[in-house]
Amino acid sequence: MSKKILGAVIALLVTTATALAAPAKVKIGFLVKQPEEPWFQSEWKGAEKAAASYGFDVVKLGVTDGEKTLAAIDNLTAQGAKGFIICTPDVRLGPAIVAKSKGANLKVIAVDDQFLSANGKPMTAVPYLGMSASKIGAAAGEGIAGELKARGWVPAEVGVCVITFDQLDTIRQRTDGAVGALTAAGVPANRVLRTAQKTQDVPGSFDAATILFTQHPEIKRWLICGGNDTAVLGAVRASEQRGFAAADVIGVGINGTDCIDELRKSKPTGFFGTIRVSALGEGFTTSERMFKWVTAGTMPALDTRTTGIFMTRANLEQVLKDDQ
Numbered sequence: 052m053s054k055k056i057l058g059a060v061i062a063l064l065v066t067t068a069t070a071l072a073a074p075a076k077v078k079i080g081f082l083v084k085q086p087e088e089p090w091f092q093s094e095w096k097g098a099e100k101a102a103a104s105y106g107f108d109v110v111k112l113g114v115t116d117g118e119k120t121l122a123a124i125d126n127l128t129a130q131g132a133k134g135f136i137i138c139t140p141d142v143r144l145g146p147a148i149v150a151k152s153k154g155a156n157l158k159v160i161a162v163d164d165q166f167l168s169a170n171g172k173p174m175t176a177v178p179y180l181g182m183s184a185s186k187i188g189a190a191a192g193e194g195i196a197g198e199l200k201a202r203g204w205v206p207a208e209v210g211v212c213v214i215t216f217d218q219l220d221t222i223r224q225r226t227d228g229a230v231g232a233l234t235a236a237g238v239p240a241n242r243v244l245r246t247a248q249k250t251q252d253v254p255g256s257f258d259a260a261t262i263l264f265t266q267h268p269e270i271k272r273w274l275i276c277g278g279n280d281t282a283v284l285g286a287v288r289a290s291e292q293r294g295f296a297a298a299d300v301i302g303v304g305i306n307g308t309d310c311i312d313e314l315r316k317s318k319p320t321g322f323f324g325t326i327r328v329s330a331l332g333e334g335f336t337t338s339e340r341m342f343k344w345v346t347a348g349t350m351p352a353l354d355t356r357t358t359g360i361f362m363t364r365a366n367l368e369q370v371l372k373d374d375q
Contacts, residue, residue: 097334188228256285
């Protein structure tokens with residue numbers, strides 16, 4: 052055998068041995084219910100930052116219904132993943148997700164929406180990271196109340212448009228928190244008007260708010276709150292269609308992701324501000340915790356709640372800069 056061929060064979064053997072010796076990267080899944088939404092894209096971005104920091108692979112999957120959720124768990128199992136983070140499309144899937152995960156020896160962390168057991172109570176044995184829903188809702192209500200006072204409006208003369216989605220407990224807690232803050236600020240309870248979304252998006256909110264505005268033509272100034280930014284954005288769009296000027300509407304959302312373009316518009320709209328929560332931070336933290344759990348056996352805290360920052364046109368760019 053020539054020296055040239057022998058050298059090539061040795062090099063191939065060394066390369067093969069090195070490849071065989073190199074440990075495979077840990078794989079962690081990150082499953083979200085609305086992959087097209089900026090909030091969940093930011094969570095994925097946070098997960099990718101954690102993956103880059105700790106040297107694992109993150110598998111991003113959209114799970115828009117129960118069937119896709121269970122199929123995604125099978126997908127992760129086939130890929131050799133060790134665990135996954137999930138914002139489930141339906142909190143009632145909790146028992147099925149846990150059972151499927153245990154069968155596949157996958158660890159699971161719930162993010163944003165907490166799993167519910169068969170009796171409708173939170174599954175507190177599953178690690179969960181989410182928002183302090185009632186406190187964040189209260190912060191949105193306080194933000195509205197502060198601007199109400201700044202404009203010199205009479206609380207007894209305004210109407211409160213509350214966009215509800217009570218089948219999701221997190222949303223119900225947020226809207227209840229906002230209403231509590233507004234009534235504590237002097238808005239009469241009989242001026243608080245609730246209208247339910249059929250779908251959790253801008254069109255669903257638009258339709259719900261349009262019904263309410265049509266039912267109450269006597270109200271000339273509106274305060275708008277809801278469970279997230281899209282709920283308030285849809286209601287603001289409905290107010291515009293009904294002929295309300297931006298100066299007669301105060302809407303404050305929650306999340307701080309879907310409303311950035313709105314707050315950057317050259318001309319202010321009825322969408323006054325939002326409670327900015329760091330989706331990127333939640334994605335990073337849950338992924339970091341999962342990595343430490345699967346590699347070092349460090350189980351995450353069972354219940355972690357985050358809060359937010361009141362973000363308006365005035366401090367938008369600084370808040371976004373701080374959340375990079």
